[in-house]
Amino acid sequence: MEDSLKIWTEKYRPNKFSEVYGHKEIVKKVKAFVEKGNMPHLLLAGPAGIGKTTLSLVIAKELFGDNWRSNFLETNASDERGIDVIRNKIKDFARTKAVDTNLPKIIYLDECDSLTKEAQQALRRTMETYSGTARFVLSCNYSSKLIDPIQSRCAVFRFKPLLQEDIAELVNSIASAENLKVSDDAKEALFEISGGDVRRVVNTMQSCSVVGDSIDREAVYEVNNFVKPKELDVVLLMAIDGKFEESREKLLKIMLSHGLSGMDIIKQIQAEILRLDLDGEVKLKMIEKCGETEFRLVEGSDEFIQLEAMLASFGLFKK
């Protein structure tokens, strides 16, 4: 595959400890573990797009060199969150010794916080049973979602959002590799929209680059507006304004185009209400309705009817 045609998040994913941006302290410690060849189970906690997966890939590549693929198992808990994954897939992999080396295999479990409690219990046993042949690297957004016995079996590393200078360094290196001109205010904008999420920076840069060889502030925001999760605030404001029909139409469209269930959407609506620029009392009433609606979603059978009832109730709160 020609290099220019690759997805940049893969093309520029670091392969060595020295290439990782930011997280200097964490990298230093993990590197020391790897060099000694004796690594505990790791728990990497932190927001999305910050380098948790990358670090675990780097660990595997540094440990096993070219053979890393056969000694590394990557499983995503949000796709396969049941106890069966732990029981079958992971055990099968952990049961045998690593190829060509005496080092333990690496099992990377992404998004561990979405594992069920039962699966976590199973995982805890597996971690002990196979500690002779495998090491687990777990990643999650919130370590509090994991049961204590798992946390206590791991060396925990908490990732912070990347600093502006780390992001700038990344932007510069990609820009020079791709012959891109990135203006200073574009760099600032990239940092601003990223919220410390490297993946978002790299994806935004590639999206800008398909239009032209230079990136300015406007281009960054344009891309960001296109990809931003959309318009729930608009739905709520229309409902409050008494524009019920437009509001429900839009809600259905958002749910369908993003493949969201009623539960997904009610969670987002609850968060969105708090952010609305409205009188506190009104927002409080809305929250109350929102909670009632969530209850009815669980008790009822047609999610959309419950959401419509909520939108209709918001119409009574207008001034």
Add this chain to the structure above:
Amino acid sequence: MKPWCEKYKADSVTDLAVDPSSLKKLMAVIDAKGVALIHGPTGSGKTSTIEMIAKENDFELVEMNASDFRDSENVRRVIGGSLQQQSLFERKKLILIDELNGISGREDRGGLLFLNKLLGKNKFPVIMTAEDPFTKKLAATRKKSKVIEFSPVETERIVTVLKKVCEGENVPYEEEDLKTIARRVGGDIRGAINDLQVHSILGKIELSEESEDNEREKEGTILDALRLVFKSRKWENVSGVYDNLKEDHKEIMLWLEQNIPSEYGDEELYNAYMTLSKVDIFNRRIMRWQHWRYLAYVYNLLSYGIAFSKKENKKGFVPYKRSDRPLKIWMNNMKTMKRKSICDKLASSMHSSKKGFVKKHLPYLKLMAKNGRLPDLGLSPEEVEWLRK
């Protein structure tokens, strides 16, 4: 005096309004002393054909229908013997088992099982008829038979028969009227003759305007029901308003859900949707506890509840619309299938979960595709096209 449909029954096989190719298949089975299962709508001539064939070929017709079909003993008594023995008078036999659909799954089970056992060992041709042969109940029987379809009788064919009847009965007719009758029955020739007899009771054909268009008539009823519920606040007007609809409570809810905003505003709107919300919870309870009594409350709320969501009667004409939500959901599912296949292909290569991929990568890929420079990801042209849209 015979009813006309008996009186004017065709008197030769070729007279019958049956598709010749189906007839040929049937004759082949009879010649081979095999087993056939004929199916087709009411009045497509299934039974008449068999009777006619028996008559013309001088077969002894041994007939059995749903009402005889109790248990294995009964089946044995009626047809068991004749299936396997030559008849006394050395006449050939034809065995007709009519209206298989009428057999009750549970009570007549023994009979059906016994019949299935006999099939294949028969010494005489066995012909069975059913309106719908593809029910589970008949699966075993179907496997042992040659399945032959009788299609509904064509309108023109029916008209020809009706003309003959009119001439025979000295009823003056307009061709148009006969066509109308023929069209309304949907291929049921017996029904057409019966209708003709009813409509010409006064010596000439008089068609009333009703039921000109079946589809529209039914739509009219749900629309009328909606009108009553939305416009009126009178208890009597609203009671039993949904009783004679073909729509079930779920469909009625969709209609209401779609059209509430075009009649109600503000407080009324809120009341009406709160009512729907409660009904929806009842629906779930019905399913969870299988307590169908709740359905009574569902209908009460859907009629009185919606009607009394308003303070006063509504006036004016509002065109009601069918809910397009199911359609939108369906279309979206079609779209999501593409998305799913893209996710399946790419998520793991980007070290991401499928859910995460949709959020973290897909929007950027869409944007790149829109701008015509998508990286080479091994996607099919249709998938790239999906991204571009």
